[in-house]
Amino acid sequence: MTISKKIEDIISRASFIRKMFEEGAQMKAEYGPENVYDFSLGNPNLPPPEKFNEILRDTVDSCGLGDHCYMPNTGYPMVCGSVADYLAQEQKAPVTDKEVMMTCGASGALNVALKTILDPGDEVLTPAPCFVEYKFYADNHGGVLKTVPTKPDFQLDLDAMSAAINPNTKAVLINSPNNPTGQVYPEKDLLALGELLEKKGQEYNRTIYLISDEPYRKIVYDGVEVPSIFTSYKNSIIGTSYSKDISIPGERIGFIAVNPAATYKNDLISGMAVANRILGFVNAPALMQRVVACMQGLSVEISDYARKRDMLCEGLAGFGYDFIKPPGTFYLFPRSPIPDDIEFVNALKEQKILVVPGTGFDGPGHFRIAFCVDDEVIKNSMPGFKKAIEKYR
């Protein structure tokens, strides 16, 4: 008995992924990093928007006494106001600084939101495939994550969602554009989901929250628009970050926004300020709060990701891979040519290609390619992708 059983368990279950990373590092050492095609991590490779460095410098230059000190746990009111102004337009809802709390990224936001609403045994439903960490986030605060199947194209299956909702359901957690599938939910489905949660909430006489994790909102292609969450359902909460759209994931800056129409809006905001404090975040990093306040609406050069997506999709389609061309994110989630995705991921590894098995995202029979990599990596990996699929013809 040395560390917590839960943590011990997580470590031992993660041994496959750890092994993969270790082998990847070993391969890079052995063959040279340029000869290993690493698509395993969602670490954005595009530089932040040009204005970022200028704003960062200006912010540092203008730092006065107290500018690195504590501020309200919800963040600088001025920063929350700046986020709110932008959100009001994006969400077509009258968001003000009072509904926004700055957080340590989207992971911080989701943990704070779940800590605020979950009682022991409460369930959180999420469409699968899904981000692997959600189950830990729910469990951290005494909740239980249950996955709900999606349609073959990874769109919401509202019948399955309806069947999964029960008296213990406290929240539905969605992620659109989705990691790992790249899918984006259309407005009509979000409205239908909103109606479902409203109806089920009345049936069970409890508020069922819709939590929208949307760090990829700005990373969409071909004119796709990500619909407003706040106009889809009143008891909704957005948790997101600037990690992916501004390429600053290491700086841990994001926010929570509560729908101004939410029934218990004030309780939620007060509760989130408390949760942010006692979980140890206390507040989002001060300097980066002030920086992102000046970055509203900006993003990395999305056309660069679009080019990578097109290169990858064109190549893989030519070899016979089966996939949904992702309308958003920098992930592609092809079907594995054989049912056992872990075996196929190993076959790709023989070609020095590193990807993540779909099993890790509750999406067995698939694998995830994170194409936030240099164009050269995509180009040079093509022969390997071809050989791997040919092995199973």
Place this chain on the structure above:
Amino acid sequence: MTISKKIEDIISRASFIRKMFEEGAQMKAEYGPENVYDFSLGNPNLPPPEKFNEILRDTVDSCGLGDHCYMPNTGYPMVCGSVADYLAQEQKAPVTDKEVMMTCGASGALNVALKTILDPGDEVLTPAPCFVEYKFYADNHGGVLKTVPTKPDFQLDLDAMSAAINPNTKAVLINSPNNPTGQVYPEKDLLALGELLEKKGQEYNRTIYLISDEPYRKIVYDGVEVPSIFTSYKNSIIGTSYSKDISIPGERIGFIAVNPAATYKNDLISGMAVANRILGFVNAPALMQRVVACMQGLSVEISDYARKRDMLCEGLAGFGYDFIKPPGTFYLFPRSPIPDDIEFVNALKEQKILVVPGTGFDGPGHFRIAFCVDDEVIKNSMPGFKKAIEKYR
């Protein structure tokens, strides 16, 4: 049923403090902020060391592609190495980068450490008076905080500690220099505590960790030295931050260090990397990691706090207040002239002086004065302190 019962409960219990803050804000609006003497918050008022701005600018200027991206969850190895080099000297122990993890401040560090070690129902013991948030930190991760009395001078009472340790004890959490008392534990007491934990651990056949929360380590006076934790007890963990000694609490940067001699060192470090990730911190803010790597050993001008302490102590002693002159921190924790500290805090409020009742720190019959304020505030508050104590003569 809208938000978690626990969070609802915390909000309603905090109503006294919230009321105090609201009244304080109202008083400042009514009488002018310069006529309200606010000693309620531990928000450092000294500027960061002069070198800080230069290092921050240099760090920003040298930022390359990828410098705001994800790094290992434990932090940049170079930064951990820089912290370890300094710690090795301070702690007189062979600390390396492998035993250090960068965190979002000390609150983040303590939450990560507790998440890593606590199983449901495990107890964490802490000497009282203590920082009010500890009980939430333990509870966040299924643990229970139990307070242990200290001696009248707020030094460790090892008999009381020995009596409190039981088969559920997983950790003892100490904070020296202490918030709210300002007390510093001498080496002989730490060695005796280490022996006690070793003995009790053998008796109950489990590892009992010593967690040292030490953000005030550098804020000490009159040549006082804060002893090494790592030479006091082998299964020890330091959780701390640069918030107070560099005056950057809003930037959320600190670290955990595990004793290189700890029995389960590798499990602890692997577990902490997982806990840091799944709690949503993911990693400490990237830019500030690189900044503090260059700030090792630096601190604000401690003599400024010493001057404030002396002014305050001299004044209050003259009026008949009873207190331990604090060897460290920027807190003074006088005895309330009447048993009911909340009543006395209200009497001070009539004099436009804002302090926190000791009851909030499990130290009833006392009150906390945070003297990290301008000298003028201390000077101008003196007549009010005099009048308040005279009311009860």
